Amino acid sequence: MKKFINSPETVVPDYLAGLVAANPDIIALDPSPRVLRRTDIGARRKVGLIAGGGSGCEPLHTGFVGPGMLDAACPGEIFTSPVPDQIIAATRATESGAGTVHIVKNFTGEVMNFGIAQEILAFEDIRPVTVLINDDCSIPDDDESAGRRGLGATVLVEKIAGAAAERGDDLDAVVSIARRVNARARTFSVGLTSCIPPARGKPIYQMADDEMDIGIGISGSPGRKRVPLRQAAEIAGVLLQEVLSDLKPAKGARILTLLSGLGGTPESELYLLYGEVHACLMRAGYDPARALVGNYVTSLEQMGAALTLLELDDEMTELWDAPVHTADLRWGR
Amino acid sequence: MKKFINSPETVVPDYLAGLVAANPDIIALDPSPRVLRRTDIGARRKVGLIAGGGSGCEPLHTGFVGPGMLDAACPGEIFTSPVPDQIIAATRATESGAGTVHIVKNFTGEVMNFGIAQEILAFEDIRPVTVLINDDCSIPDDDESAGRRGLGATVLVEKIAGAAAERGDDLDAVVSIARRVNARARTFSVGLTSCIPPARGKPIYQMADDEMDIGIGISGSPGRKRVPLRQAAEIAGVLLQEVLSDLKPAKGARILTLLSGLGGTPESELYLLYGEVHACLMRAGYDPARALVGNYVTSLEQMGAALTLLELDDEMTELWDAPVHTADLRWGR
Structure with a gap:
């Protein structure tokens, strides 16, 4: 198992120690229960934003804590949802009287543990509002399943x-724009390899050298279908077809593209794939107005990519361009 | 070969098309000879900064073109130095009357082709100054070899x-600080896997699952020694010992750490490794004042990491913190 780790048991705290050591101006770690939070938390009254999820998907969410983005993140064990105690501690720490938003990806464990935390917080009269992220269009949007998973839209929300919270919007306004972003975003992913969870020590599944999985999630979950590996231009076409047919943007819509690597694909290949996506969007009459290309929602060292499109409006665009200062997204200050 | 590409022959132009499409506010591409340059080139009189090298090491150098960093980059074919025509065109395009600096990594082909370009440019009375980067301390610093390779210090320079060029320093001042940074920086790298150049279609060499290479370069070159894979804390110790024993920083020195992944190692493992480096630096009495952790000098999808330390002075620190706006480093604006 070719990894920079000390032991499978200490991967998460060891990672967080390094992240905080490299970014002491932005973030601090409360070790137990484990909460990664802004150093300036509670400095003023603002709507608090909290997210959490299984580790192994970095920089989601830990790399996005800081001014202009999250107030705190609750990292679970590898591919395992955070426990309610983490969520409760994070919420208590960030609640400044303006209310708190829980950004919850639609995975069973995550939804359950945020729900338990909210029931306990209600006794203290802290009532966070949940924004549920469910942008994965590889899963049918019906009542037959647990619903669509939360993927790349999480970063955009x-x-x-x-x-919005940073500029002083109230709770209703922050919840409203968060839900609007989720509603106007879709993600479809393709995997070229499996990944190796440290505690397992071997790949979750095997794939031949000429195969790829389409419609995968995160956390090493398998895809909807295994198909022959194609050229980048064809893969871009498949990803776009899946996303556009579900999102149905308005004619000429302004599009924000997040093309996230899954951890093991080099940036050069991601930009190459983005070039094909961009060209297709132009040909289809859309305006590819904003792009973010790199590793943002990953599954350890898995090779592959996830395409997220967001149909932008003026307010979303302005807030996207606003300053941010986190370990992994940093501009405008 | 699990890559997002269209064909091995078009990897470099296809990558550049995507990079420019995603960052149209910052960069533009001249296709022939191939030069990636700032969109605002020539807008004012300033010292021009040009670098170039084999592709496959992204984001070096293409991801670092923009305000506050490079004026132009000359991307060669995969793991192949740029040709003199590219360097000549880039220099002509950026020369504004204040002089030009060529940042040249100490590889035989790169040194030769920048040299040829300079001989031709001299006929036009354009005389760029070379800053040679040779921070790789895995190679003895003697006259027996072609000298030390240019690695992570390139990003810092x-x-x-x-x-310095952006704030209006003159040619002598820019050359002087560039050489000072190179002189006070060292790099030592470790590789966990080989990489697969697209035209070759298979790994350059094989490694067992319990092995690692220490003292590797870029472009898939093998290491100085193959040793058993160790825990992250031990690997951090080896990297630091090699760098510190060669750099010999002053007692209590302020250190900038660049811990670059090689392309296939996920960010979480890099931060984990950085945590060990940071703790060692603290124990040894140094001040780990700045850190940059992520994929900055890579070799396609190779797994591994390169540790660069720079002994900072006040001016370097101020310039490091100054605004930058490129595809891959972006802060302060």
Whole structure:
């Protein structure tokens, strides 16, 4: 198992120690229960933004804590939801009287543990509002399943709602724009390899050298379908077809593209793939107005990419462009 | 070969098309000879900064073109130095009357092709000054070899000298600080896997699952020694010992750490490794004042990491913190 780790048991705290050591001006770690939070938390009254999820998907969410984005993140064990105690501690720490938003990806464990935390917080009269992220269009949007998973839209909601909270929007306004972003975003992913969870020590599944999985999630979950590996231009076409047919943007719509690597694909290949996506969007008459390309929602060292499109409006665009200062997204200050 | 590409022959132009499409406010591409340059080039009189090298090491140098860093980059074919025509065109395009600096990594082909370009430019009375980067301390510093390779210090020179040029320093001042950064920086790297150049279609060499290479370069070159894979804390100790024993920083020195992944190692493992480096630096009495952790000098999808330390002075620190706006380093604006 070719990894820079000390032991499978200490991967998460060891990672967080390094992240905080490299960014002491932005973030601090409360070790137990484990909460990564802004150093300037509670400095003023503002709507608090909290997210959490299984570790192994970095920089989601830990790399996005800081001015203009999240107030705190609750990192679980690898591919395992955070426990309610983490969520409760994070919420208590960030609640400044203006209310708190829980950004919850639609995974069973995550939804359950945020729900338990909210029931306990209600006894203290702290009542966070949940924004549920469910942008994965590889899953049918019906009542037959647990619903669509939360994927790349999470980053966009955290950035845009984070900017709204930072400029002083009230709870209703922050919740409203967060839900609007989720509603106007879709994600479809393709995986070229499996990944190796440290405690397992071997790949979750095997794939031949000429295969790829389409419609995968995060946390090493398998895809909807295994198909022959294609050229980048064809892969871009498949990803776009899936996203556009579900999102149905308005004619000529302004599009924000997040093309996230899954951890093991180099940036050069992601930009190459983005070039194909961009060209297709132009040909289809859309305006590819904003792009973010790199590793943002990952599954350890898995090779692959996830395409998220967001149909932008003026307010979203302004908030996207607003300053942000986190370990992994940093501009405008 | 699990890559997002269209064909091995078009990897470099296809990558550049995507990079420019995602960052149209910052960069533009001249296709022939291939030069990636700032969109605002020639807008004012300033010292020009140009670098170039084999592609496959992204974001070096293409991701570092923009205000506060490089004026132009000359991307060669994969792991192949740029040709003189590219360097000549880039220099002509950026020369504003204040002089030009060529940041040249100490690789035989790169040194030769920048040299040829300079001989031709001299006929036009354009006389760029070379700053040679040779921070790789895995190679003895003697006259027996072609000298030490240019590795991570390249990024630090580009950022710090780029900030000096941006604030209006003259040619002598920019060259002087660039050379000072190179002189006070060292790099030592460790590789966990080989990489697969697209035209070759298979790994350059094989490694067992319990092995690692220490003292590797870029472009898939093998290491000085193959040793058993160790825990992250031990690897951090080896990297630091090699760098510190060669750099010999002053007692209590302020240190900038660049911990660059090689392309296939996820960010979480890099931060984990950085945590160990940071703790060692503190124990040894140094001040780990700045850190940059992520994929900055890579070799396609190779797994591994390169540790660069720079002994900071006040001016370097101020220039490091100055605004930068490129595809891959962006802060302060």
